[in-house]
Amino acid sequence: MTGFTSMLRGLVFACVLGLGSVGGSAFAAPPQPGGGGHPRQEQPAANRVKVDVMVVYANSSGKVDPRLRELSRELAMFQKFTGFQVLSTHTDTLAPNQSTSFALEGRRKMDVTMLSRDEAQARVRIELYSPTNEKTLDTTVSIHRGKSMIVGGFKYQEGKLILPVSVSY
């Protein structure tokens, strides 16, 4: 066996050993608090809640993102919405009484505060602001763990913005 072959064999073994750590979150873009970015992969620590917000554009295009088929079925009552498109996703992990802010399309803003959680559900406060920075909605809800609630109806281009809010831990 030549020296080059031995070196190449060593490279292969090194890649195998390092594959687990290299492919992990160290190289994934960390989520920006209050902004977009890819979701974290690590599980939230004790008493923390991971909040995911998806910004969906409901319109009459007739095109439904495959990820939104369930949402389109829920909103079938709004017959004029034949198209659903994901504009952005936002995520953050919050400790009790910790807040985060997401900048949404249409110059809107959403603030989420995690108030508390127990085994079954998380209490969160959701505040939505209009393009003129006026508070449009302020609600405190308890959502079952792993479930999503729909907040929607905000004017955007030729349709509406729909915001599924999910909590997980």
Place this chain on the structure above:
Amino acid sequence: MSENLETLLERLRGGQVRPGDLERARELVAADARVPADLRAEVFRSVDDTEADAAGLLSVLGHDDLGQAIAEAVGAEAFGAADLVLDGGLDDGWEAIASVLVEGLRAEAEGFEVAEGVVRRLPVAAFAHGSLVGDAVSQEAGGVEVADAVSANLGMADGVLGQVAAAVRAEAGTVDVAAAVAEALGFAEVPVAAAVRAEMGRVDVVPGVLAAVGAWRAEASSSDRVPAPANAGSSRFGFAGFALAAAVLVSVIVGRLVIPVGGGATDGLVFAHAGEVVVEDLQYGADVQVIQTEGDEGAVILWVDEEA
């Protein structure tokens, strides 16, 4: 000849706007005591709102009925169709039992009193014992099955029992007892849909596949001894193999660097149904309306109407 306010408004509502009409309309509105003071300064400020302002003022002045127009607008906005029917009248024959039905349906079939209404609608000549049946059913909280036993004890003909059953069906219609049953069983809702969804997620076929492959391999190993590879000891092929393996591993590593692994908010939305979401507090701006409703498959929705 100068036209009065109503005539001018009707023309503007029809889209017939002439030069000077808006100014004339503002003058007439400002001088008309029938128009609320806070409205006089708001109308006809924008050409785009002319028709809408004219229609609204005609309604304020009592010269138009916007009921159907509003219904059409609401129907078009909420349901995409302008065929919203506003008909709150009762058919004749229903009035006698209307209150009975409403009360009974609201109680979700518990204590639903049908006896009185049912008995009233049966032919008197063929139902001589109607009052007895009605009292018996009333005492048994309106259970239809009790009517059969009572009727049997009274020796009533099958024809009458058939009439009772048909009358009960006609009056009670379809009563949803699922919610009451689920509540009695201790479920906030019957979690069938959630359970099915949880179970249908991923189907693991690996054990089955491996089991089949293992059986095949066991059969294959019982065959003749596999001869030694013909290329054993060739350094040229060994080098190519290592190079290929290294290239594959590098491509996998690079791929994982640029492609985020794992799911996020876009994967697997599972919507909370009533009972899984509690709106503890709700406040909203003065220029919006918010309604809490359920989607077509039960998801809880907070819908904000910014055009209210």
